[in-house]
Structure formats: C-alpha cells, structure tokens
Amino acid sequence: MSNIGDFSVQGISGETVDLARHTGSVVLVVNVASQCGFTPQYAGLQALYEQYKDRGLVVLGFPCNQFGAQEPGNEAEILDFCTTKFNVSFPLFAKVDVNGENAAPLFTWLKGEKPGLLGIEAVKWNFSKFLLDKQGKVVDRFAPMTKPEDLSAEIEKLL
Template sequence: MSLYDYEVKTIRGENTTLSPYKGQVLLIVNTATKCGLAPQFKGLEKLYQEYRDQGFSVLGFPSDQFLNQELAEDSEIAQACEINHGVTFPLFAKIDVNGSDAHPLFKYLTEQAPGLFGSRAIKWNFTKFLIDREERIVHRFAPKDTPAKIESSLLKVLSPSR
C-alpha cells in the first residue's frame, strides 16, 4: 500500500486520502495544542510558508494520547491552531498514534521509521516524519527537534544534489 492511499479525515470532517500530496516533500507531525511544545506550530508554519512553493507540505495530525494535551473537538483544534499559532498548513482529524487503535498511517510510519533503539511507539507530541518526493521516509525527528533545527534536512530533500 502506498503512503498516498491511506484514508484520512480532514480537520473539517471530510474523508480523503493523501494522494493530493503525491510528489511533494512532506513533514507529517502528530500535534497537540495544549502541549509545552505547541510553540513549534509557529516554526512549522514558517517552514510551510517558506517552502510550499517548492512542493513542500506540513501535515498535522492532532492526538490526545499524551497527558490529554489536545482539545476535545476537531473544530476547537482548528480554531486554536489558526488563532493562537497562525496555522494554515493542512490539519487532519484527531487520531491515535499508538496502540491497537493507532491510525494505519502512523502504524505505517512507525514501522518504516522506528525511533531510538528501534522503538516503534511515538514517544510524545510533535514527533515528525520527513518524506521525500518518492515516498521514502528520510528521517524521523524527535519531539524536541524544532522546525528550525530540521530545516537543513528539509533543504537537502527539497534540492538533492545531483
């Protein structure tokens, strides 16, 4: 199954797949608006604004699996992201990223790109997966890896040396 075949629901409740992002460089992130790492939203938005014209998208997937740090309703999440953090990059409906109810997309991501010491579990909010235009997971970034810190890796994927 291709990454682009996974069914997802937008933050507005529309069913879709990731196929509109085929051929783009993606940064898939599990997010939480009430997390201490939520200031990363601004850095993610900055990356999105700066590089989207080069075929880059940030895809945010809210999750409430880490100390209840996400709002209850998708509409509240969308509003908080837009008003408090200026988010315009695509957001999706709240999902589980770990456990038996983990969304199939995150099961795929964690199988393909295990974390430290081979762990497949997402350890915290703002774990990030950088995916190249050929659908390869280039890097899994830890929650504390800020968008500014990962920008150099993003640039290498956006403009690979030939």
C-alpha cells in the same frame, strides 16, 4: 502500503483526504497538541511551511490526545486554536491515536518504516516528526524536542 499515497485520512472538517495528492511533495507529518510544552512549535511548523510550500513542502498536522490528555478539544476547537493563535494554514486532520490498537494506519506505517531510538516504534510524545521524500517514502524521524527550524537542511536536500 508502500508510500504515503496509499492512505486516506479524515480532514479536520470531516472530509476524506486522499494523501496521494501529496505525491511529488516533500511531506512533514507531525502529531500535534494544543496544550503541550511543545505547542509553540506550531509557529515553527507554519514558518517552515510558508518558507518552502512554493518549492514543494507540505506539513500535515495530526492532533493527538494520547500524551497527557494535551489535546482535549474537538476538531472545531482545535482548528480555531491553530488558526487564531498560530495562523496555521497547513493541512490539519481529525484527531488520531498514534500508538496502540486504535492507532491510525498512517502512523502504524510511519513507525514501521522509521522506528525511533533503539528500534522502538512507538511515538514517544506530541510533536514527533516524520519527513518523507517526493516519492512518499519515509526518510527520517525526529523527536519532539527537535525544533522545526532545525529541519531546514534536511528539507532542502529533498526539495
């Protein structure tokens, strides 16, 4: 796999989504959860999406229950939570594992392209962020504590 366009994933409503549709866009991939201390970042992710979507940014949210069981709901519950509590309009996907033998192939690729601190590939917690350029290549990786609004300068460079 050479870029995000090589992957298909399951949308939050069960449909297959070919990520090639986002080739030509700057993409921010985030593993998300609804019962995490970082959950308020949904508001910041939505604000980034609204600010830059007309210029070519897309935020992709992948719910994950691997960290403290902080995403226990099913897809319908997750979608309801995100849309009613945070007015999320960016694409959300079916729950995935981001680490381990059942890790989604997309996250295995993302981690391999941009390992974290000390070269450790594993995603450490919810709201880890991967920023990709318009060619679908991983440019940077950000820790969960990095607030979405702190990514504006990096996004501007890629748009």
